[in-house]
Amino acid sequence: MAWTEKVLRVNLTARTTFVEPLNMEWANQYLGQRGLGSKYLSEEIDPKVEPLSPENKLIMITGPLTGTMAATGGRYSIVTKSPLTSAIACSNSGGFIGAEIKNAGWDMIIFEGKADSPVYLYIENDDVKILPADDLWGNSVWKTDEMLHQKHQDPLLRVACIGRSAEQQCLYASVINDLHRAAGRSGVGTVMASKNLKAVAVRGTKGVGNIKDFPRFLNATNQAKQVLAGDSITHEGLPTYGTQVLMNVINEIGAMPTRNMRDVQFDGAERISGEAMHQIRASDNKANLTTNAACFGCTIACGRISTIDKGHFSIQNKPEYWHASGGLEYEAAWALGSDLGIDDLDALTYANFICNEDGFDPISFGSTLAAAMEMYEQGLISKAQTGGIELNFGNAEALVKMVELTAKGEGFGKELGLGSKRLCEKYGNPDLSMTVKGQEFPAYDPRGIQGMGLTYATSNRGACHLRGYTVSSEVLGVPEKTDPLTTEGKPELAKAFQDATAAIDSSGLCVFTTFAWTLDDIAPQLDAACQGDWTAEKLLEVGERIWNLERQFNLDAGLTGKDDNLPKRLLKEAAKTGPAKGKVNELGKMLPEYYQLRGWTADGVPKQETLQRLGLV
Amino acid sequence: MQKSLHLDAYKCTGCLQCEMACSYEKEGAFNPAKSRIKVFTFHDLGRFSPYTCTQCAEAWCLHACPVEAITTNVATGAKEVNETLCVGCKVCTISCPFGTINYNTETHKVDKCDLCGGDPACAKACPTEAIVYIDAEQTGYDKMQKYAQLNLTQGE
Structure with a gap:
């Protein structure tokens, strides 16, 4: 069913x-x-x-x-x-x-x-x-x-x-x-x-009719929709500002990765925030944001649909971009904005359009360009190599040019397509790559949100905010508030988020519902639809099974516990400003306890009894 | 009081909950392809617009039907298709100026919105009140109120 x-x-x-x-x-x-x-x-x-x-x-x-x-x-x-x-x-x-x-x-x-x-x-x-x-x-x-x-x-x-x-x-x-x-x-x-x-x-015109108990399913889904409609994040924050509701919040707590994570706060954050997307531009009397939009079946509708000012330098004389399309989510706004030190909202929106038009990840692209900019400023990359473009932080024209080149794999864009890890190795400063397992960081500096350091380091797909969003607890207080600056309790928190998220990512539902929903809201919907008995406890077990299955795959692929690490910058260079000033990420304090909670050895390998408990052997 | 479906494109997010509710009500499955209300996406404008039968008082489809398979439900005002009488000739689909009555290749009859007998599933499912079922004589009430308020402000 x-x-x-x-x-x-x-x-x-x-x-x-x-x-x-x-x-x-x-x-x-x-x-x-x-x-x-x-x-x-x-x-x-x-x-x-x-x-x-x-x-x-x-x-x-x-x-x-x-x-x-x-x-x-x-x-x-x-x-x-x-x-x-x-x-x-x-x-x-x-x-x-x-x-x-x-x-x-x-x-x-x-x-x-x-x-x-x-x-x-x-x-x-x-x-x-x-x-x-x-x-x-x-x-x-x-x-x-x-x-x-x-x-x-x-x-x-x-x-x-x-x-x-x-x-x-x-x-x-x-x-x-x-x-x-x-x-x-x-x-x-x-x-x-x-x-x-x-x-x-x-x-597809066949429809989905194979539901175990239709009346119970409609009742369960209706109740869950009421929960979303009654929550300030899913009913107000997300539809109004999208995930960009976070820009100013994360900047204030000093966890906004800026200029390749050299800084933790960006003075231009407000100008590229969800609030800024609503502001009427003086240049054309319109806002960047045209409307919010839903994915299939979504009653939250956090999607951004934006229109760039026709007079903006990025699309002047390019009428093919004078229409509305997918606008900035927080991750794109951060990676193309604060991580590059750029506060030109329409330039970021254009770069986001291009990432969609030619299909590449704005997080990895922005973060790779940030590393390139830092190496350019250090003299490791020359103007001859960039095709005559000044690759310094804050240069919106450079962003526009580089996103166009990367879209087509031309010029220095071909190099940027390597990703930050390979680019930094190639140009001689691997420590400047802000990656875990070769994947670029998302928009939360783990010096200001300690738990995120652990979830980045242990994420099975490399640095990722969607594999265990402890920000929810550490910053937003969902389901309960924890202190973002301490490591205490974070291994447990990371594991709980990772397991629950793995189950939700497997259900057909969106993880953004969990700003309002817990597994207790999700389980009755699955139970009414699917054969078998689906409880919150079973979902957590499924999530833990998935996590360990992915881990086993990675270990078999040749990765080891040593890959559960963070770049030196986040472990050695303290945050310079904001509430986390003086802090580094204390991964070393969290990792051993995390392995223990996972039922893994000190080297990060799932123990036989763990695999047995989860039915993985 | 007779009610009418009232559609406000500017409130629509394009989520298709209405299409799923309609198809479940009428076909017993979540199947947007079989919905009698449709949400159209105008990508380049960044707009979504739900559309369905407006239940004309003098309905083209009803007058065009050669076998009198379309009748008015006196209680709701809906124009309803009697499936046993319908011969699938499609003349109603030609006569309707709005395209809201359509042929179903599986049943060989036509389908249209019948207001679910006075309790339309689409309106209940809409999360943003882009689709509401309200007093047929007051569908302009919201706009009137908005302009009345504007009038008030201008007087200050």
Whole structure:
């Protein structure tokens, strides 16, 4: 129930498709999306596989609540082995394609092998075709989306595709769906490109009707919607300001990574904040923000839709950008803004448009450019190498130029596509790479929010805010307030967040609901929809199982406990200003206790009894 | 009191809860493709607009139907399709100026909004009051009030 129980397997090498029944035993243990996709991947590939080889697989997978009336029930995930981190990757996206895949009758699509020339997958319910994409290859996401809609003469077709950055092997390329929603991180788009798979275009008209107990499900989802409607973050903060509601808050507590994390506060934060997006520009009498927007089934609607001033230098004489599109989320605003020392809101919005148009992760891009800027200022990168561009902090023109180059993999943009770790190694100062396991940091400085240091260090996909958002407790007081400047209790907090999040990431629901929901709000919705008994306790167990499964994959891939680390800057250089002034991140105090709580050895390896308890052996 | 569905595009976030509620009510599954209310996305404008049958008093579809399969529900004012009488000729779909009555290839009949017998599921599901079911004689009330207030401010 709730699952369609159907898997579509696509062999790109042989250009064949197969229909398989979903492994329901695994579904009961791993739910869907992140958990179930990771289980399939672990079973089907050698963790040591070269990420961009045909032997790697790419899995697009929905959750049991995807496509239902549950609030935010529109998520899907892409699971593969990451070329950026060589660890397991799972990137989660909203928009509409996840529900469309489910409506077409599929829980998941497994792509294997590599096509010998560009192809795309077309799905209309049971009708599945691998079609040539030679004409699409070389085009941006936006152009590809337009071409596919024209070709199939179907305005309701949903498209997920890669842009030129992925084709040019940018290591943090995304898969973009519905023009501006992204399975954003860890280079899942790069893997898709390596298979010569340009796009997946889906039309589903079967509906999702396989619900265990419809009246109980409607009752449970209605109650949960009331909880979202009664919460100040999910009902006011997020729809009004999006995730950008955080910009001023995080800056005030001194955890705003600035200029490649040299600083922890940015004096231009207010000018690039959610509040600033509402302000009427003097130049054209309009606000940056056009409206808020929802993903499929979402009653929060935190999405930003923005319009850049036609007179802004970034889009002057470029009418193709004079329309509304996906605007700045907090992570993009931070990475393209404070981490580069840039406070020009429309320049950041333009850079964000380009990241969507050509499909790459604004967090990794911004953070990589920040490292490049620091190396430029140190003289490690010369003006000749950047193509004559002054790569100093605060230079909005440099951002605009560099985002355009990275989109197409041209000039210094090709270097930026390597990601921060490889770029810093190449130019001689590896310590300037603000990464864990090769993946760039998101927008919370762990000197000012201690728990985040631990979740970054231990995240199975490299530095990530979505793998255990202890900010919720340490800053926002959800579910209860803890002190962001102490390490006490943080290992327990990190583990609890990591396990709960792994379960939510596997359900079809959006993790942003957890500003208001706990697992007690989520479990009744799953229990009414899915076969089996789903309680909050079972979900936590599923989450812990997923966490350990991912850990095992990474250990088998060759990572070790030594990779659970932070850059020297965050461990040695104290925060210069704000409430965290004088603090470094005290990872060393937290990590041993964390391993112990996880039931892992002092080297970070899950003990046999832990694996046994979770059914992993 | 007769009620009417009132749609406000500027409040719509494009979440499609209305389409799921409608399709569940009418088809027993969450299936936007089978919904009788549709949300249209105008990407370049950054706007979403829900649209469905307005239940014309003198309905083109009703007059066009050669077998009198479309009748008025006296209590709600809804124009309802009698599925046993409908022959699927589609003349109503041609005559409706708004496109809100459509052919269903599975049933070989036409589908349209019937206001769920006076308790429309879409309005109940809408999280932002972009779809409300209100007094048919007062659908302009909100706008009137807004302009009345403007009038008040200008007098100061």
